[in-house]
Amino acid sequence: MKSYELSMNTRTYFGDKCVEKAVKKEKNSIGARTLLITTGGVLKELGFVGELVSWLESEVFYYDQVTANPDVAEIRNAIKIGKEHRVHSVIGFGGGSAIDAAKAAAVGIVSDIDIEEYLIKGLTPPDDTLPIIAIPTTAGTGAELSKGAIISSREKKIKSGIRGEKVAPTVAIVDPTYTFKLPLTVTMETGFDVFAHAAESYCAVKADPFSEMLSEKSIKIVGEALPRLAKNLDDLEARKMMSFASHIMGYNVKNVGNCLPHRLQYPIGIATETSHGAGLIALYPAWIKYESTVNPTRVKQVLDWLGCEEGQPEERIRKWLDRMNIARNIEDLGKVPSIEDLTSMVSGNLNNDKLAGVDDIIVTLYKESM
Numbered sequence: 154m155k156s157y158e159l160s161m162n163t164r165t166y167f168g169d170k171c172v173e174k175a176v177k178k179e180k181n182s183i184g185a186r187t188l189l190i191t192t193g194g195v196l197k198e199l200g201f202v203g204e205l206v207s208w209l210e211s212e213v214f215y216y217d218q219v220t221a222n223p224d225v226a227e228i229r230n231a232i233k234i235g236k237e238h239r240v241h242s243v244i245g246f247g248g249g250s251a252i253d254a255a256k257a258a259a260v261g262i263v264s265d266i267d268i269e270e271y272l273i274k275g276l277t278p279p280d281d282t283l284p285i286i287a288i289p290t291t292a293g294t295g296a297e298l299s300k301g302a303i304i305s306s307r308e309k310k311i312k313s314g315i316r317g318e319k320v321a322p323t324v325a326i327v328d329p330t331y332t333f334k335l336p337l338t339v340t341m342e343t344g345f346d347v348f349a350h351a352a353e354s355y356c357a358v359k360a361d362p363f364s365e366m367l368s369e370k371s372i373k374i375v376g377e378a379l380p381r382l383a384k385n386l387d388d389l390e391a392r393k394m395m396s397f398a399s400h401i402m403g404y405n406v407k408n409v410g411n412c413l414p415h416r417l418q419y420p421i422g423i424a425t426e427t428s429h430g431a432g433l434i435a436l437y438p439a440w441i442k443y444e445s446t447v448n449p450t451r452v453k454q455v456l457d458w459l460g461c462e463e464g465q466p467e468e469r470i471r472k473w474l475d476r477m478n479i480a481r482n483i484e485d486l487g488k489v490p491s492i493e494d495l496t497s498m499v500s501g502n503l504n505n506d507k508l509a510g511v512d513d514i515i516v517t518l519y520k521e522s523m
């Protein structure tokens with residue numbers, strides 16, 4: 154059996170309505186002053202932000218202007234607030250973007266180096282990075298456990314991660330009830346991201362017996378719960394199942410990592426300002442097709458667990474996406490730069506995917522996904 158290393162040092166709270174109790178228990182980690190980073194909007198309207206603030210025993214400062222692909226300019230504004238008020242912690246409350254922005258701000262608040270430098274030069278976050286408390290309100294990213302802050306610089310045309318153990322949240326609080334009101338598109342796209350984490354970490358070079366067990370569980374959950382949600386968004390049990398699958402995939406994102414679709418989605422996300430899940434969906438049929446040439450047994454296993462009909466691998470995933478009513482190509486997402494430009498923007502570790510060794514594979518995947 155393959156040997157592996159596992160880091161599970163984020164204290165985790167999972168369950169319906171668990172946030173009030175969790176933030177009270179974690180008052181020492183949160184400290185006297187905290188910076189609350191959210192995407193604002195709907196979370197405020199639903200009263201979730203006000204409710205969270207009422208439970209916190211700290212003085213709360215806000216940054217609520219985070220967008221879908223958080224930009225360094227937004228992070229700089231959040232850092233400024235954090236520095237001004239000498240906050241002791243940063244809370245990320247929202248989807249993956251809010252949590253990623255919180256992670257990056259926790260680095261920048263204690264550092265004199267501009268946050269863009271961390272992103273571009275791949276600098277390691279300092280040891281005194283502030284405690285990060287992650288409270289996701291979507292079921293998809295697993296950002297509450299992962300050790301990467303995925304942010305972008307629109308000016309420098311890069312979307313990548315600030316990565317290191319210090320960027321993994323100190324505390325993760327997952328309350329599935331926050332996801333109950335998510336609209337259909339967000340539910341399906343973030344849900345697909347859960348599947349993507351499970352499939353890619355299962356096919357990854359770094360996959361290990363522990364991560365494989367979590368991948369199997371998550372793919373089976375997505376295979377059952379996402380079709381149920383496609384038919385009925387009020388299927389609350391399916392919502393809770395997706396929150397759990399998303400959360401446990403945080404361990405795989407952290408300890409194993411992903412394959413090429415995650416590397417190739419980032420340039421699409423920046424160019425089209427579309428969600429992470431939307432770009433992944435566009436890339437998947439081509440990736441499945443080529444991944445099955447280097448990893449046939451694992452790809453078959455993934456598609457079987459998901460509940461795809463029999464057939465050629467690419468056709469199996471296409472039919473499933475059609476059945477979920479989410480199939481699309483890259484060009485459906487908006488105007489994209491040339492394939493050469495997209496390819497030049499791909500960053501991160503490609504070698505966790507066996508497929509990366511195949512000649513011109515990035516160009517091929519982009520081309521076939523257009």
Ligand SMILES: [Fe+2]
Pocket residue numbers: 294346349350415429
């Ligand atoms: Fe993802």
